[in-house]
Amino acid sequence: MIIRSGTTLWRALRSDWPALLYFLALSLLAEFIYEYTHLEHTALPMLPVSVLITGMSIFLGFQINQCYERWWEARRLWGQLVNVSRLFGRQVTTLLTPKRIAALADEAQATALHRELIHRQIAYANALRIGLRSGGGVGEEGWRILKDWLGDDEIERLQHARNVPTQLIQRQAQRLAEIVGSDWAEQQILLQIDDSLNLFYDVQGGCERIKRTAFPDRFRFHTHAFVWLVASLIPFSLIQTDQRFDAVAIIMETLLAFVFVTIERLGSELRDPFENHVNDTPMSALCRTIEIDLRQQLGEAEVPAPLDAVKGVLM
Incomplete structure (x- = not known):
């Protein structure tokens, strides 16, 4: 995700300059043909092009709204994951104690349980991140990350x-069921923590829905083709009002066409928020936040630093 201070003109144009050069060349070509060949039919009537621009604006407006909604929902879901992870850590460390759970004989056993459950939760966040970015599997690199938090048997x-994320939450529930007895007070503790586990599934399901629900392919293709077609017609529809070679008109034609293409490109970048692109949800940074908070809830003094943005981009 691009943070506010990291957005520069160079970053904005780095991937869009070919389109800018294309429309500049097209505007120059249109002006040259009309000015020096005197082909009157080169100029397109403005009214039909205006109607096409209006239709294109409707398509773009719909696409931007839908893509931004997907992007914002992804960010909200991961924000919820961070908060529920903190809640889970607090419940584990304050409710699962020898005073409240009969199966926990002493503080050492309770501390070991806290460490197991919280490390598994950190593994869960990372497994979800890896699965969303890879499209499902964990991969060799992912398993190396998970080994830092899970035992070899698991x-x-x-x-x-x-x-994998589903099975990690399932294992959390199994461990809690093994520890918590049938006493009414202990069962109330179990219900509270179980509510947090349910929230993890809600977050995971929302993320998987976004990941696996593709934007309508025909709508995406036609919008892309329509935008480029209409934008390419703009220079040929504006030259009819020029009586001479006008540099200002060329710049305006180029910028007008470029704006529409840039808006369409922005929608495409927001459409899939889990692909590890610069505008996507910063899941790595959020996983580090979860790790820091939960390890400090365990009482650990030495924790890693939050991930910093690299060249204005937080991943």
Whole structure:
């Protein structure tokens, strides 16, 4: 995700300069043909092009709204994951104690349980991040990351899972069921923590819905083609009012066409927020935030620093 201070003119134009040069060349070509060949029919009537521009604006408005909604929902879901992870860490460290849970004989056993559950939660956040970016699988690099938080036996069991994050939450529930007794007070504690586990599934399901629900392909293709077609007609529809070679008119024609193409490109960049592009949800930074907060809830003094933006981009 591009942070506010990282947006520069060079960053904005770095990927768009070919389109800018294309429309500049097209505007120069239109002016040259009309001015020096005196082909009157080179100029297109403005009214039909204006109607096409109006239709294109409707398409672009719909696309931007839908793409931004997907992008913003992804960011809200990951913000919810951070907050619920903090809630889960607080519940684990304050409710699962020898005074409240009979199966916990002493503080050492309770601390070991806290460490297991919280490390598994950190693994869950990273597994979800890796799965969303890769499209499903964890991969060799992903398993190396998860080994920092999970035991070898659990890693071996997860190797056969089709959905690793789902199985991690399932294991959390199983461990809680093993520890918490049938006493009414202990069951109330279990219900509270179980509500947090349900919220993790809600977040995961929302992210998977965004990831697996593709934007309508025909709408995407036709919008892209329509924008480039109409934008390419703009220089030929504006030259009819020029009586001489006008540099200002060329610049205006270029910028007008470029604006429409840039808006369409922006919608395309926001459409899939989990692809690890510069405008996508900064899941790596959010996973680091979860790790820091949960490890400090365990009482650890030495925790890693938050991830910093690199050249204005936070991943």
